[in-house]
Amino acid sequence: MxxxxxxxxxxxxxxxxxxxxxxxxxxxxxxxxxxxxxxxxxxxxxxxxxxxxxxxxxxxxxxxxxxxxxxxxxxxxxxxxxCTNKTKPYDGIVELLDALKSTDLKMSILSNKADALTKKVVSTLFSDYFNPVLGLKIEAHKKPNPIVALEICATLGLDPEQVIYVGDTGIDIKTAKNANMMAVGVSWGFRNKEELIENGANHILEKPLDLMAIL
CATH class of the missing domain: 1.10.150 (DNA polymerase; domain 1)
Incomplete structure (x- = not known):
């Protein structure tokens, strides 16, 4: 694929x-x-x-x-x-985003953080990487409901099978599975690898640039 x-x-x-x-x-x-x-x-x-x-x-x-x-x-x-007092990108994230930006891959963000706060954090810490950037607007649409993830696919003009979803929790893995996307977990986030494995992660990244090997 x-x-x-x-x-x-x-x-x-x-x-x-x-x-x-x-x-x-x-x-x-x-x-x-x-x-x-x-x-x-x-x-x-x-x-x-x-x-x-x-x-x-x-x-x-x-x-x-x-x-x-x-x-x-x-x-x-x-x-x-x-919301941006102490919040910082994880080590290696900017390097990953720069590597992805050098390809033809499109990058987007989908968070369960409130939409306005999601946009504020992203605009403060990252520039010119992501489109669209979407947070939670409707409680019923929060992940693992795949509805917004699928809306992003439609916006990008892609089928879900052409998209990788990367997250740190079982909720993220479920979202990817529910949307029929490749589910990739990260080992440095707020949950442990066991949770990611239990929810069916296809891959687990030990460091950000490991994503490039999957691509």
Whole structure:
């Protein structure tokens, strides 16, 4: 198969954003005198959007709809102003993107991070690599629902079989499988390789430039 495009997840795949995410959520928790969490714990909370992260972060007895809504709003207000404070590309990512850019491959981003925040992070840390860049706009469309991934294929004028999807979680692998794309996991992200294997990853990258060998 000749692949013509690569769709990347963002958080845990291209960028290490866990400290900014955790710092924002912990600030919210502190205002309610709720227990906070460390960075490693937040790595298990991310992947399904901010609302899901808020629910997981709250004490079990404090997850009523109104509480979740208030904390979600507060989290978004804080995070949107600090989403690039500590967030940086992983080692080797820029080199990979430059290598891909030298080919005819198209590159896109699909994240479960809110669409406006996804675009802000990408425009701040990367330039002229990705089109389109899409985050979460409709809760029902979040990964592993393949609907937006398939919309990207349509935008690029490609069949799903011509596309590689790269991500760091089981959710990303499921998204690729649901869209009938090549599923590639990364070993440096927020989850372990066992999760990627269990969900059917076709390949797992040990370092970013390993993707070039698959191509």
């Amino acid at each position: 000749t692949y013509k495009a690569v769709i990347f997840d963002l958080d845990g795949t291209l960028v290490n954003s866990i400290e900014d995410i955790a710092d924002a959520m912990n600030t919210v928790l502190q205002t309610y005198n709720f227990p906070t969490h460390d960075y490693d714990t937040y790595k298990t909370f991310v992947g399904s959007g901010v609302k899901s992260l808020v629910i997981k972060s709250l004490p079990e007895g404090e997850r009523q709809d109104n509480q979740v809504k208030n904390c979600h709003t507060a989290m978004m207000n804080i995070y949107k102003n600090q």
